[in-house]
Amino acid sequence: MRTRSHSTAFCLQKGWVIKINCDLCGKIDERLNRALIEGVELNVCSACSKFGKVLAPVKRYTPKEYHKMVQKMEEKEEKVDLLAEGYADIIKKGRESMGLTQKDFANKINEKESTIHKIEIGALEPSLHLAKKLEKALGVKIIEEYEERHEALNRKKEEGFTLGDFIRIKK
Numbered sequence: 516m517r518t519r520s521h522s523t524a525f526c527l528q529k530g531w532v533i534k535i536n537c538d539l540c541g542k543i544d545e546r547l548n549r550a551l552i553e554g555v556e557l558n559v560c561s562a563c564s565k566f567g568k569v570l571a572p573v574k575r576y577t578p579k580e581y582h583k584m585v586q587k588m589e590e591k592e593e594k595v596d597l598l599a600e601g602y603a604d605i606i607k608k609g610r611e612s613m614g615l616t617q618k619d620f621a622n623k624i625n626e627k628e629s630t631i632h633k634i635e636i637g638a639l640e641p642s643l644h645l646a647k648k649l650e651k652a653l654g655v656k657i658i659e660e661y662e663e664r665h666e667a668l669n670r671k672k673e674e675g676f677t678l679g680d681f682i683r684i685k686k
């Protein structure tokens with residue numbers, strides 16, 4: 516889940532996407548600077564720029580660039596982890612190939628024997644946490660990353676843009 520920063524907002528103004536709030540004091544300033552303050556890169560107002568080293572003025576985005584970024588962000592967000600269809604068999608075969616009984620295997624990973632049994636017969640879907648644990652213990656792959664794409668822009672339009680989003684996209 517993305518976290519939202521309260522002191523940061525973007526707005527669409529005169530055809531430009533402008534980051535308007537200082538990351539430090541929250542002041543609305545159209546001319547923010549990208550500055551290095553105590554080892555952290557922040558977008559700050561001119562007053563707060565004094566606390567660190569100014570790297571560059573904050574880049575402003577055209578709507579086209581903005582939409583591209585939102586789309587990218589949306590693609591990232593829509594990745595969902597799902598259990599592979601044959602997860603039960605994969606786990607069973609993985610366990611057997613290690614020469615472990617259900618009980619041995621359950622003990623090894625601190626789970627109940629009944630849990631392993633149910634998973635192997637497909638009666639129980641492991642949580643993502645447990646699935647990851649099983650993958651690691653057995654050296655198998657049972658989680659599939661699923662990607663869905665929707666009408667990203669329509670949903671995002673009113674939500675605005677936060678510092679969290681900004682950092683994510685920059686990577």
Ligand SMILES: [Zn+2]
Pocket residue numbers: 537538539540541542559560561562563564
């Ligand atoms: Zn400031």
